[in-house]
Amino acid sequence: MRFSEEVVKLKDVWVAYSGSDRPAMRNINLTVSLGKLLLITGPNGAGKTTLIETCLGLLKPYRGSAYLFGVDTRSWRVRYSRKMCGFVPQDFMKPPFETYTVRHVIRLGFAPYKSIFESLTEDENRRIQRISELLEIEDLLDRPIGTLSGGQQQRAVIARALARRPKALFLDEPFSSLDREGRKLISSVIREYVDSEGASVIIVSHDVNPIIDYADIVVKMENGRIISGEGYA
Amino acid sequence: MLEFLGLALLAAVLSGNLCGAIGFYVQRLKITTLSFSVAHAALAGASIGLILNLDPVYSAMIVAVASALILGVIFTRVEYGRELISMAVFSTSSAIAVFAIYLSNVRVLATASIAVVLWGSLLAITVEKLILLLLTLFIFVLYILAYKIQIDSMLYDVKMAEAEGINVQMHMLIMLFFAGLIISSSLRLTGGFLVFTLLYNPVAASFQISRRAHMQLLVSSILGASSASSGLIVSYILDWPVGATIALVSSIILLSAYIAKIIVEAARRRCLSCPMLG
Ligand SMILES: Nc1ncnc2c1ncn2[C@@H]1O[C@H](COP(=O)(O)OP(=O)(O)O)[C@@H](O)[C@H]1O
Ligand SMILES: [Mg+2]
Numbered sequence: 001m002r003f004s005e006e007v008v009k010l011k012d013v014w015v016a017y018s019g020s021d022r023p024a025m026r027n028i029n030l031t032v033s034l035g036k037l038l039l040i041t042g043p044n045g046a047g048k049t050t051l052i053e054t055c056l057g058l059l060k061p062y063r064g065s066a067y068l069f070g071v072d073t074r075s076w077r078v079r080y081s082r083k084m085c086g087f088v089p090q091d092f093m094k095p096p097f098e099t100y101t102v103r104h105v106i107r108l109g110f111a112p113y114k115s116i117f118e119s120l121t122e123d124e125n126r127r128i129q130r131i132s133e134l135l136e137i138e139d140l141l142d143r144p145i146g147t148l149s150g151g152q153q154q155r156a157v158i159a160r161a162l163a164r165r166p167k168a169l170f171l172d173e174p175f176s177s178l179d180r181e182g183r184k185l186i187s188s189v190i191r192e193y194v195d196s197e198g199a200s201v202i203i204v205s206h207d208v209n210p211i212i213d214y215a216d217i218v219v220k221m222e223n224g225r226i227i228s229g230e231g232y233a
Numbered sequence: 234m235l236e237f238l239g240l241a242l243l244a245a246v247l248s249g250n251l252c253g254a255i256g257f258y259v260q261r262l263k264i265t266t267l268s269f270s271v272a273h274a275a276l277a278g279a280s281i282g283l284i285l286n287l288d289p290v291y292s293a294m295i296v297a298v299a300s301a302l303i304l305g306v307i308f309t310r311v312e313y314g315r316e317l318i319s320m321a322v323f324s325t326s327s328a329i330a331v332f333a334i335y336l337s338n339v340r341v342l343a344t345a346s347i348a349v350v351l352w353g354s355l356l357a358i359t360v361e362k363l364i365l366l367l368l369t370l371f372i373f374v375l376y377i378l379a380y381k382i383q384i385d386s387m388l389y390d391v392k393m394a395e396a397e398g399i400n401v402q403m404h405m406l407i408m409l410f411f412a413g414l415i416i417s418s419s420l421r422l423t424g425g426f427l428v429f430t431l432l433y434n435p436v437a438a439s440f441q442i443s444r445r446a447h448m449q450l451l452v453s454s455i456l457g458a459s460s461a462s463s464g465l466i467v468s469y470i471l472d473w474p475v476g477a478t479i480a481l482v483s484s485i486i487l488l489s490a491y492i493a494k495i496i497v498e499a500a501r502r503r504c505l506s507c508p509m510l511g
Contacts, residue, residue, distance in 0.1 A: 083397070
């Protein structure tokens with residue numbers, strides 16, 4: 001299967017939630033190519049989460065078209081594009097009774113690449129070890145994720161996304177639970193990842209410090225519209 | 234006499250176990266409403282079987298599995314009004330079931346087989362049906378093991394699983410397919426109107442008892458098997474209708490689990506506030 005070099009392409013996209021009479025996103029045009037770090041910012045309710053989930057095809061436009069690696073997100077084939085993506089959702093927190101260990105959670109990121117009865121390779125296990133050292137969570141690997149703090153859980157989910165070695169990484173408010181140290185660490189790890197792998201990272205964050213210093217492009221949203229930085233990225 | 238009871242008991246354990254397990258997956262994947270429609274489609278299928286003089290288990294299976302697949306496919310295509318479609322299938326199936334039962338009563342006069350389809354029966358379990366249940370259990374376990382990591386990923390977080398490229402729709406379709414298969418093969422024991430009590434009560438009770446996914450699956454399967462088997466024994470001893478007795482037992486288990494949870498939580502709260510332990 002051939003994929004486009006354009007990671008994301010949104011053409012006159014309108015998105016609404018069922019039961020809502022107001023579109024959450026209107027007339028969005030955006031193209032992101034490989035090797036870019038894009039920062040999408042804007043106040044609460046601007047439509048940032050809607051935008052990131054539309055890129056992945058989790059939400060479908062009711063007007064216009066969205067493409068992920070050149071595949072229309074309405075097509076069933078978008079699943080193959082998604083295998084090249086990592087995703088950290090805004091609501092990543094798990095309650096205290098969630099007993100999956102951090103290592104298990106990160107391993108689950110490899111599930112889409114596995115055929116029946118197949119388990120992880122040595123290489124993949126080593127990669128999990130390396131990424132968790134990079135994000136300074138190697139001591140937490142065997143702890144149940146529910147017992148960790150918000151910042152620790154957030155690092156674990158970012159580790160899962162990075163371990164999959166995605167061509168496109170979608171992060172929805174990845175700094176929300178991190179302290180200053182954590183934000184700096186994640187920002188530099190992500191910049192490093194973009195440069196070494198030639199991958200794209202799309203970060204949504206209402207708080208731009210310090211990631212704005214690392215971003216290639218900054219897009220501002222308000223009221224479901226892009227108010228600056230629209231177009232080609 | 235004892236031979237058929239043993240057969241029925243085995244069937245009850247298998248049915249209850251399967252219903253408890255599929256109930257857990259259906260609940261965690263949030264396709265309960267869909268499975269409800271599938272259960273009613275099974276009843277419609279069984280009733281159609283009465284008119285056409287087919288084995289109601291097989292006609293139930295065909296209609297249930299077909300409706301599971303159709304619902305599953307529709308759900309991947311449509312985004313709005315999913316609940317509506319589900320309710321439409323549910324009410325249409327119920328109407329067909331009642332209508333077919335009425336017709337078969339008028340035409341075929343097979344009151345005994347109607348009773349089996351509606352209320353379940355101890356005598357309806359044959360070796361053939363038992364083999365069918367065993368076969369269903371075997372392929373279900375095979376599926377769960379084959380796709381363990383993918384299913385685990387969906388149980389942990391469906392949205393992340395979908396965003397990473399897991400074929401979430403396919404797995405939901407397969408789960409619905411199994412729901413159809415399991416419901417139809419359990420229909421003879423519990424009857425068409427009460428089969429969902431085995432699908433929902435054990436898992437609801439397990440949610441009161443544990444909050445860990447794998448524990449819930451285990452507890453739900455065990456509770457399903459024990460409600461079905463103990464319900465069957467009680468119905469045999471007291472000469473009560475088997476389906477209703479099983480439903481009653483599983484409801485009592487759910488209620489007890491709920492009350493136990495309230496008591497345990499109250500005790501825990503008191504311990505926390507007591508100065509010596511706190
Ligand atoms: N599940 C939902 N149902 C209905 N409306 C929603 C839902 N999620 C978000 N919205 C609405 O869509 C708009 C954009 O939300 P969102 O994309 O979450 O903004 P942001 O991530 O920038 O804070 C808001 O007006 C919000 O109220
Ligand atoms: Mg948001």
